[in-house]
Amino acid sequence: VQLVESGGGLAQPGGSLRLSCAASGFTFSMYAMGWYRQAPGKEREFVAAITWSGGSTAYADSVKGRFTISRDNAKNTLYLQMNSLKPEDTALYYCAKDNRAFRNVLGTTLREYDYWGQGTQVTVSS
Numbered sequence: 001v002q003l004v005e006s007g008g009g010l011a012q013p014g015g016s017l018r019l020s021c022a023a024s025g026f027t028f029s030m031y032a033m034g035w036y037r038q039a040p041g042k043e044r045e046f047v048a049a050i051t052w053s054g055g056s057t058a059y060a061d062s063v064k065g066r067f068t069i070s071r072d073n074a075k076n077t078l079y080l081q082m083n084s085l086k087p088e089d090t091a092l093y094y095c096a097k098d099n100r101a102f103r104n105v106l107g108t109t110l111r112e113y114d115y116w117g118q119g120t121q122v123t124v125s126s
Helices: none
Strands: 002-006 009-011 017-024 031-038 045-050 057-059 067-072 077-082 091-101 113-116 120-124
Touching: 002 091, 017 031, 017 091, 017 120, 031 077, 031 113, 045 067, 045 077, 057 067, 077 091
Parallel strands: 009 120
Antiparallel strands: 002 017, 017 077, 031 045, 031 091, 045 057, 067 077, 091 113, 091 120
């Protein structure tokens, strides 16, 4: 299993970024996927998740209405569109694979994910 994030960088407050996660080594369309983030000195926290079909999503309250998770099963790619960015969104962002196939109740805890990417840095600053 390999998960490779990209798309991070420096953005101004109020700006946008789109993260991508290229997946390989497993049948992507069978698994829910999630995005997590970790800021310096803080624990890794849930950001968003999407079911294997893309039919259901879940978001942390802190990003609801600003971030959108999506997936393209034909391209084995997960996305996170981040709008109206705030300085507190600054963190290393990770994508993660669910540990169970065809889960329809989205997991928001770390133990429900078994593989992680290396992360992509998002910095929001003027």
